[in-house]
Amino acid sequence: MKFTEEHEWLRNDGDDVIVVGITEHASEQLGDVVFVELPEIGTQVTKGDEIVVIESVKAASDILAPIDGEIVEVNEALIDDPAKVNSDPLGDAWFFKIKSADLSQMDDYMDEDAYQSFIG
Amino acid sequence: MSDLETTPLTALHRALGAKMVPFAGYEMPVQFPAGVLKEHLHTRAAAGLFDVSHMGQVIVRSGESHESAAAAMEALLPVDVLDLPEGRQRYGVFTNETGGILDDLMLANRGDHLFLVVNAARRDHDIAHLRAGLPRCRIEEIKHRALLALQGPKAEAVLAGLVPGVASMRFMDVGVFRSDHGELWISRSGYTGEDGYEISVGAGEAETLARALLAHEDVAPVGLGARDSLRLEAGLCLYGHDIDQTTTPIEAALGWAIQKVRRRGGTREGGFPGAAVILDQLENGAERQRVGLRPEGRAPMREGTTLFKTDGAGDPVGRVTSGAFGPTIGAPMSMGYVPAALADPGTRIHGDVRGKRMPVTVANLPFTAANFKR
Numbered sequence: 001m002k003f004t005e006e007h008e009w010l011r012n013d014g015d016d017v018i019v020v021g022i023t024e025h026a027s028e029q030l031g032d033v034v035f036v037e038l039p040e041i042g043t044q045v046t047k048g049d050e051i052v053v054i055e056s057v058k059a060a061s062d063i064l065a066p067i068d069g070e071i072v073e074v075n076e077a078l079i080d081d082p083a084k085v086n087s088d089p090l091g092d093a094w095f096f097k098i099k100s101a102d103l104s105q106m107d108d109y110m111d112e113d114a115y116q117s118f119i120g
Numbered sequence: 121m122s123d124l125e126t127t128p129l130t131a132l133h134r135a136l137g138a139k140m141v142p143f144a145g146y147e148m149p150v151q152f153p154a155g156v157l158k159e160h161l162h163t164r165a166a167a168g169l170f171d172v173s174h175m176g177q178v179i180v181r182s183g184e185s186h187e188s189a190a191a192a193m194e195a196l197l198p199v200d201v202l203d204l205p206e207g208r209q210r211y212g213v214f215t216n217e218t219g220g221i222l223d224d225l226m227l228a229n230r231g232d233h234l235f236l237v238v239n240a241a242r243r244d245h246d247i248a249h250l251r252a253g254l255p256r257c258r259i260e261e262i263k264h265r266a267l268l269a270l271q272g273p274k275a276e277a278v279l280a281g282l283v284p285g286v287a288s289m290r291f292m293d294v295g296v297f298r299s300d301h302g303e304l305w306i307s308r309s310g311y312t313g314e315d316g317y318e319i320s321v322g323a324g325e326a327e328t329l330a331r332a333l334l335a336h337e338d339v340a341p342v343g344l345g346a347r348d349s350l351r352l353e354a355g356l357c358l359y360g361h362d363i364d365q366t367t368t369p370i371e372a373a374l375g376w377a378i379q380k381v382r383r384r385g386g387t388r389e390g391g392f393p394g395a396a397v398i399l400d401q402l403e404n405g406a407e408r409q410r411v412g413l414r415p416e417g418r419a420p421m422r423e424g425t426t427l428f429k430t431d432g433a434g435d436p437v438g439r440v441t442s443g444a445f446g447p448t449i450g451a452p453m454s455m456g457y458v459p460a461a462l463a464d465p466g467t468r469i470h471g472d473v474r475g476k477r478m479p480v481t482v483a484n485l486p487f488t489a490a491n492f493k494r
Contacts, residue, residue, distance in 0.1 A: 031345070032157035034445035035418040035452070053474065055420055057156040057345060057445055060474075082418070086155075 002106055003115035004066050009090065016103060020066060021094040022054075022085065025119045030056040033085040038074040039096060045071060047105060052095050054085065066109070069100030127173035128266040128326035136341050144240035146174040149343040156345035160447040163312055163350055164488070167272035168342035169333050176243030177262035177320060180250060181233040189234055192254045193227070198369065198392045200379035204229045209292045209307050211377050213369050214249060219394030219401070220365035221372065222249065224357060226318075228294040228307060235294070235305065237267070237318070239359045265305075266326035271316035271350075273491065274338040279306075279317055282332060286317060291492040301329040312347070313354025313490045352453060353446045355412060355485030361423060362410060362441040362455055368394070370401035371457065373410045373485070378402065409463040412483040413440065413454040413471075420445050420452040421471045421480060427456060428470045431477040437462060440471060446487055453487050454480070 002010045007026035011019045027033070035055035045051055045065040052063035074096045078084055084093040110118060124147040133140065138149035149171065152159060162168055182189035190201040199212035209228035213221045223242040228235040238246045243261070250259045270279055280287040283297045289308040297304045305320035321329050333339050348358070357363045363372045381388045384399050392398075415421045425440035443454035454471075462469055465484045470477040 031151065032155050034157075035420065037419065053419075055418075055445070057349065057447075060420075060422065079418075 001112060002109035003112065003118075004109050005118065006064055007119075008063060008066055010066055010106060010109060012103070012106070013097065015099075016101065017072060017097050017099050018067065018069075018103070018106070019094050019097050020063070022063065022089055023115070024089050027086050027089040030054060030058070030061065030085070032057045033082045036078040036082045036085065036095070038076070038079065039071045041071055041074060043071045045069060045098065063095060065098065067098060067100050067105040068102060069098040071096050072099045073097040125174075127171055128323040129171045129173060129268075129330055132327050132330055133171065133341070138341070138343060141344070143344060144174055146240065148174060149341070151343040151345045152341045154340060156343070156349065157447050159340065159342040159346035160349050162340045163272045163314060163342055163346065164448050165272070166338040166340070167270055167274040167278050167316070167336075168312070168346065169330060169339050170269040170271065170342050170347055171266070171330075172269050172318070173266040173326070174240035175267055176236075176238040176240065176246060177265060177267060178236040178238060178247060178250070179233050179260040179262060180236060180254065181258045181260070182256060183258065184256070186229075186232055189254070189257050190229070192257055193234060194382070194388065195391060196249070196253045196393070198378045198382050198395070198398060199227065200381050200388075201227065201234070202388070203379075203381065206231050207294055209294045209309060213363070213374060213377065214246065215369065215392055215394040215398065216365055217393050219368040219397030221359070221363045221367055221369060222246070222365060224359055224363060226307070226309065230294060230296070241360060262320070264323045265320045266323055268319045268321065268326070268330060268333070269310050269312075269316060270319065270333060270339070271310045271312040271314045273315060275314070275316040276493070278333060278336045278339055279319075281336070282329075291315070291494045299329075301325040301332070304329075308493065311354070311356055312350035313356070313486055313488055314350075315491050315493045349444050349447060352442050352444055352455065353448055353486065353488045354490060355455070355487060357410070357455075358442060367410070367457070368398055368401055368406060370398060371406040371408055371410060375402055405460055408438065408457045408459050410441070410455060411458055411463050412465075412485040412487060413443075413456055413480045414483040415452045415454065415471065415478060415480045417478065418445075418452060419473055419478065421454045421473060421478070425454070425456070425471045425473060427458060427480070428472065428477060429462065431470045431479070437469065448488050455485070458482065
């Protein structure tokens with residue numbers, strides 16, 4: 001698992017597919033999540049694009065595409081049950097899967113130890 | 121946060137694990153570990169304890185008679201102060217010469233004086249305004265008392281366990297009670313749409329009183345986050361957001377707070393700042409109006425969202441002044457201003473959310489029925 005400074009986690013599921021969610025730290029900071037807007041399957045995204053909107057009881061925030069690629073799956077269950085983002089951010093509450101031809105962009109990100117010291 | 125003021129309960133908030141934020145010059149709890157959603161729902165189901173010590177507590181006293189203080193006060197706000205019985209409280213607004221709202225407040229008749237609770241961010245303004253407007257009255261800012269709010273259907277049973285006299289109070293009654301925590305100034309009121317009390321307590325006794333209330337299994341601490349979603353569900357205005365110096369009480373749908381004697385044809389008609397504008401709007405309607413808004417779908421329409429008549433081109437017709445997710449209604453909710461022609465409940469308009477025109481329907485306020493003990 002890799003981690004971004006935007007508090008996303010990235011897991012390589014094989015076949016060049018990366019699963020993306022947010023960390024426990026991020027879900028705690030957001031507070032109770034009440035709305036999630038997901039990208040369309042098939043969307044071509046560039047690293048840094050805002051592709052998910054999360055609304056919590058406090059504010060709206062975005063999830064950025066962590067790498068270039070194509071959205072191949074989204075977690076529709078979050079639309080009806082956004083609270084999953086708080087109850088199981090590292091498991092059931094993944095947001096999207098992205099297929100990339102160039103996984104070398106993953107090397108830019110932190111491993112778990114580095115992320116833990118990043119959030120202090 | 122060293123330049124921020126604290127309240128007598130700041131240490132308790134920290135001990136309870138609150139997340140503290142700056143608010144109106146104070147360091148205040150925005151949420152406790154349970155989180156905004158659970159704190160909100162707990163208040164509607166049982167009882168929530170809020171620290172509202174940042175709000176201004178002010179005593180207005182005349183050297184002559186209570187009537188002269190009440191009469192003088194009527195020159196500052198479009199409220200019937202003279203006929204407010206002893207032991208009763210009423211909501212009101214200070215107005216300016218153009219009919220705008222300088223602040224909203226609670227005002228109680230406590231026999232030989234008036235007791236006011238004003239917004240934290242407007243306290244200094246209001247005190248200066250009172251001193252300038254009421255030169256023959258003594259304006260005393262109460263600095264050494266905390267203010268707690270206990271809100272929710274279990275509030276009566278909980279507080280009556282400590283102060284038996286409160287059970288027989290009705291909505292908007294006020295009284296002074298002796299207790300194990302010193303002299304308490306209690307009103308049966310609040311700002312959540314629930315039954316409950318606001319309790320002014322000496323700074324030195326505030327924490328033991330708060331702990332005694334929290335010791336009850338029905339009581340949980342609640343932060344400013346849930347206070348905001350509770351008041352919004354209850355259709356109540358937040359000063360500086362839903363009302364300010366550019367909105368009149370009539371535009372803000374607060375005409376109910378102007379009693380008959382202060383309206384046209386009343387025995388003490390007008391006589392407050394902005395009376396010409398406000399009384400004209402009361403009779404003929406205002407061009408725009410504060411309304412409830414129910415966005416379709418689950419995405420909240422937050423403060424600042426621009427409103428449009430249609431999903432096509434055209435100029436904006438209004439703006440959202442408060443918006444959040446309503447935990448009790450399980451849906452997003454907003455308040456905002458729209459032209460009178462679009463203010464009827466059921467009217468479908470649109471709001472710009474992240475560049476997309478999203479449908480939103482004008483709705484009756486409050487979003488949740490009030491649960492007061494009248």
